[in-house]
Amino acid sequence: MxxxxxxxxxxxxxxxxxxxxxxxxxxxxxxxxxxxxxxxxxxxxxxxxxxxxxxxxxxxxxxxxxxxxxxxxxxxxxxxxxxxxxxxxxxxxxxxxxxxxxxxxxxxxxxxxxxxxxxxxxxxxxxxxxxxxxxxxxxxxxxxxxxxxxxxxxxxxxxxxxxxxxxxxxxxxxxxxxxxxxxxxxxxxxxxxxxxxxxxxxxxxxxxxxxxxxxxxxxxxxxxxxxxxxxxxxxxxxxxxxxxxxxxxxxxxxAVNELEKDRNRISLLRNRLEKGLLQFENSFVNGNIENRIYNTSNICFPGVNSEQLILALGNISVSNGASCSAVTSEPSHVLKAMGLSDEKALSSIRFSLGRFTTDEEIDVAIDRILNLLEKLKT
The missing domain is CATH 3.40.640.10 (Type I PLP-dependent aspartate aminotransferase-like (Major domain))
Known part of the structure; x- marks a missing residue:
């Protein structure tokens, strides 16, 4: 286990x-x-x-x-x-x-x-x-x-x-x-x-x-x-x-030897995570969904403060922007440049998976995050 x-x-x-x-x-x-x-x-x-x-x-x-x-x-x-x-x-x-x-x-x-x-x-x-x-x-x-x-x-x-x-x-x-x-x-x-x-x-x-x-x-x-x-x-x-x-x-x-192996496995996990979390009402993916790297999903959950969600998740590590600026409460300059409002930028979470992410972790994360989203939405 x-x-x-x-x-x-x-x-x-x-x-x-x-x-x-x-x-x-x-x-x-x-x-x-x-x-x-x-x-x-x-x-x-x-x-x-x-x-x-x-x-x-x-x-x-x-x-x-x-x-x-x-x-x-x-x-x-x-x-x-x-x-x-x-x-x-x-x-x-x-x-x-x-x-x-x-x-x-x-x-x-x-x-x-x-x-x-x-x-x-x-x-x-x-x-x-x-x-x-x-x-x-x-x-x-x-x-x-x-x-x-x-x-x-x-x-x-x-x-x-x-x-x-x-x-x-x-x-x-x-x-x-x-x-x-x-x-x-x-x-x-x-x-x-x-x-x-x-x-x-x-x-x-x-x-x-x-x-x-x-x-x-x-x-x-x-x-x-x-x-x-x-x-x-x-x-x-x-x-x-x-x-x-x-x-x-x-x-x-x-990496040279395992690029395709990582891509194939992690992309499936990312897609499953994304499909599960997009069940939240009015949620959407930030950025082009066709031209993006396979391990990353940036999702906006309207009406939910991303900082509150991150703190409530506790043992589940996610981010609301670049790691070097995650301690600030300012909206992401990236999302702002893409045309998102401050409110929507501050309601967005980045999920980035890796070589050691497991299927069971994704299942647990989906259930936990969806439950918290319902509790935190305004």
Whole structure:
């Protein structure tokens, strides 16, 4: 009988570390602990393991190992990618209003140092109107920044079509794929992505490690944001987080082998959860239901305060927005950008399932949530 004391449906915030990832990491805490920058045998041995993890991570997105720079996570990767463009001649960047705060706040910083930032709106379903992108690109446009799949709604943008437009205009494409890498197939080469951010803890790896893909073909010369020992081709100084990188590599290897298995099982669970919860009167899914990642469902329950529901659920973990801003009572900027009123945005809940979600947990969650919705509706 599974332990249902804690039902975790907040996998877009973070995921449980896979046991196989943990097992791969443990020796690098206690046995293989040398500094990978050291020139002795012990250090060189660790460096070989880092190179293997670089290959594993690159293979997940069809990149080359030399195109991977390890970071402390997606937020640092995003800062390196965007701030690293500061010395380029062109000074216009385009992004989307529904991006993660890590992108939006870094773009605001770029504005403060003289860049022009264009924030594009989305349709009611969360998808970008491609015409807007075509119309706003000028000869001064340096880069476009866009999520692969949204962290709150799961909506997947038309990355292929966006990339085609950018390439015809010689505009760089930086994709925040934090919520997509390790869940769905991503090929940076065929998609024409120049920069891509990812984070291990979003696909069953450890927290505190991520990576930035930097296309060699794009010949980008990013300005480093962390200076010091000159590690990673001087792009990101500091002693490498060896155990974290080993974990990221292993999580990437597992994902390559189990993408379809995870997708098939989790999508069925998500659909069952969604069908059950939409029995609540006037409830509806936020975002495009055809173009979204398979593990995410963002549902509005009109007349129910999402914060009250989250507190009442107790042992069932869900979210009412991005995990980094979930402590606030402000409506989601993503849902607002999609045209929802404050009231409806504050009545919306994100459910995000994962590799360790079970059938029984979904059944228990549906019954419990429906009962609470009836009690809490105004």
């Amino acid at each position: 599974p332990n249902l004391q804690h039902i975790y449906l907040d996998n877009n915030a973070t995921t449980r570390v896979d046991d196989r990832v943990l097992e791969a990491m443990l020796p690098y805490f206690r046995d293989y602990y040398a500094n990978p920058s050291s020139t002795h045998i012990a250090g060189l041995t660790i460096n070989e393991a880092i190179e293997n993890a670089s290959w594993q991570t690159a293979n997940l997105i069809n990149a080359d190992a030399e195109e991977i720079v390890f970071t402390s996570g997606a937020t640092e990767a995003i800062n390196l990618a965007i701030k690293g463009l500061a010395n380029q001649n062109k000074k216009h960047i385009i992004t989307i209003k529904t991006e993660h705060k890590a992108v939006l706040e870094t773009c605001a910083f770029m504005e403060s140092i003289g860049f022009e930032i264009s924030y594009l709106t989305v349709n009611f379903d969360g998808l970008l109107d491609i015409k807007l992108l075509k119309e706003i690109i000028t000869d001064k446009t340096l880069a476009f920044i866009g999520m692969f799949s949204n962290n709150e709604t799961g909506v997947i943008q038309n990355i292929g079509e966006i990339s085609k437009i950018l390439k015809t205009k010689n505009v760089l494409f930086f994709c925040d794929a934090t919520q997509s890498v390790g869940k769905i197939p991503i090929d940076v080469k065929s998609l024409g992505i120049d920069l891509l951010a990812l984070s291990a803890h979003k696909f069953y790896g450890p927290k505190g490690v991520g990576a930035l893909y930097i296309s060699v073909k794009a010949k980008l010369k990013l300005t480093p944001q962390i200076l010091g020992g000159g590690q990673q081709k001087k792009l990101r100084s500091g002693t490498l987080n060896v155990t974290g990188i080993i974990g990221l590599g292993k999580a990437s290897e597992i």
